[in-house]
Amino acid sequence: MTTYDAIVCGSGITGGWAAKELTERGLQVLMVERGPNLEHQKDYKTEFTPPWQMPYRGFNNPADIAGPKRIQQHGRMTEWAKDMFVDDDVDTYETPEESSFRWIRGYHLGGRSLMWGRHSYRMAPLHFQENAKDGHGVPWPIGYDDLKPWYEYVERFIGINGTTDGIATLPDGIYQPSMGFNTAEQKLAEAVGAHYQDRKVIPGRTANLTESIGDRAACQNREQCMRGCSFGAYFSTQSSTLPAARATGRLTLMTDALVDSIEYDAATKRATGVRILNTRTGTTEVARAKVVFVCAGSINSVSILLRSASAAAPGGLGNSSGLLGKYIMDHCFGGLYLTTVPGIDEWMYAGRKPNGVVVPRWVNVGEQQTDFLRGYSLQGGSGRDDFKRGGHGPGIGVELKQRLRQPGGWVVGFGVSVEHLPRVTNTVSLSATAKDRHGLPLTRIDVRWSDNELKAAQHGREQIQQMLGLLGGHLIPANPTVSPPGTSIHEMGGACMGADPRGSVTNARNQLHDAPNVFVTDGAAMCSTGDKNPSLTYMAMTARAAAYAAEQVKHAVF
């Protein structure tokens, strides 16, 4: 049996970061990934496949949408990228109808770092304060200043394009040149800026390079990131953290290897290693380590801890508070509206930037203004109508063909991303009876929206319509409803940080209160969602925790 300094469970955004930081700080690391190997560049099978060589010409197979991809399709799945997503008939879970949680996943090396939306935003000081202020959820044991240097550290490595805007609810970071606005976005930003004093339309901040970093080239504006990018132009495990970890010579990678559970020694109150199930052979083995990083994605991380129940920890490892698997959250997304944009048809854009625009939160900042708590941000984008418009209106023949040689009209739109109030009744648990394909207890997810999210979403919808109305176009309700939980693919919570071991699962350093050599650094440790994409915060937390863990190992604390 091999003993490592550290075992990292999962190879996605946080697993990659943990492996990079721990190896670079001198530790021998085993990274365990449940899915198959997927090598940068060579395994991006459809990256350069043109639509005319795709079975459905880039339109998803309806049989997939109705069958094995019925849930995954909601993760912006394209025909090119469908193999990046799990099969809903194979990797099953339970969710009650009242929840209908959409658990969107990628089980392969790199996990969802290959398919993520790449929007990278800091949480603001107020986001760390509101749990304590309004009494919902576990009060954060850390504040913005604790993460600020780690945000900077992460931003410099991954490469984010963006602008500095001086907005209190969206702290500025270290950015490469922004991808900027296209003409419709510029017009919208100017209209909103002229009409409102309390909000601002800014370019999105995404982890797509506009300047090369090492072997990673600048973005080629293909807007097909989800297929994998051989240019390495967006941040993923494959493009960024894995090469760094491998370069140390201290990384051992194990794929097709599912972490069944964490081994725990009640006498020392320390984890001793992990039990690993080989998903190809069905055999199990135990690997030993001084520290364990749980980075399997919030729901799978919680599931691992729940499966790690023992006589000393009957409710799961780290569950002495009884709060393991509680306070599960996502962003409540909905209210998608578009508008046509008159008066700018002579303008066009070069390239297809994989980015859009955002409006950072402006409601309930400083004082309570609405009948709901906290707030939301808006995310949107713009482009010109494509050739498909030819099928939706009158006209045939040469005239139609000539008309479609020119770009169609402009559209610009927004959706609302609402902070999800942490509630103890939103849970991840293990089925008492049902098993997954590996014979492990099936994960059960019960997450619901409350009136607070629905009121905020309605407020956001009204604001979107007013803002888009400033452009004088034709308003189009693309999807004015609220999507089920999970759709934002921002699942968080379940092992929330806290200062009080009786009221939280992890401490301010992401260590389990009950087993301090176990670090949970993905979204599971989040105490609240804020209103923006959370991955950058996971990365900052992971880098911070890994630096601390490495020091502890060096000083033989573990």
Add this chain to the structure above:
Amino acid sequence: MKGALLALLPGLSFAAAEQAWAATAKDPRRPVVDYLCDLVIPRTDTPGGAEAGAGAFVLLALDHAVGGLQPSVLETVVRALDAEAGTPFVSVPRARAEQLLAAFDATAFQSRENDGSPAAAWRALKPALVVGYYSTEAGASQELVFEPVPGPERRNFKLTPEYRARSNEGFGGSL
């Protein structure tokens, strides 16, 4: 033929896809579908719908419910056009067929009711005809510009008469 396509398509590889599309050449619906494709997008200085092979996607869409299409949609359209022509539409000379289809198309888009009428069937079928063409190699890369790697430059610029739309943004989503 439909059964053969169904057997081929699960887990379809790219090479198998080409075979499947080639197999549609023997589908009895192919002549009228090709004719419709070619009337909607005719040959100019680039191939038209039939020459480009747009019909293969149309049949695929009909048989596999792409965009919610059903085979009956084509049947309804063809029945209506046959009635308008007083003879099988596929045998109507080109000039006359263009007139008939142009009138049929104009009338169809005066309404938006999904009432099972020939007009509604045409409004459902036409997107597949258009996508069928612009997703062929000729439609995507000869008639329009296929730009797989635009490069790192991003800028906003004024359109010129010579500018040709890119096809890349049209693939995926609804038809």
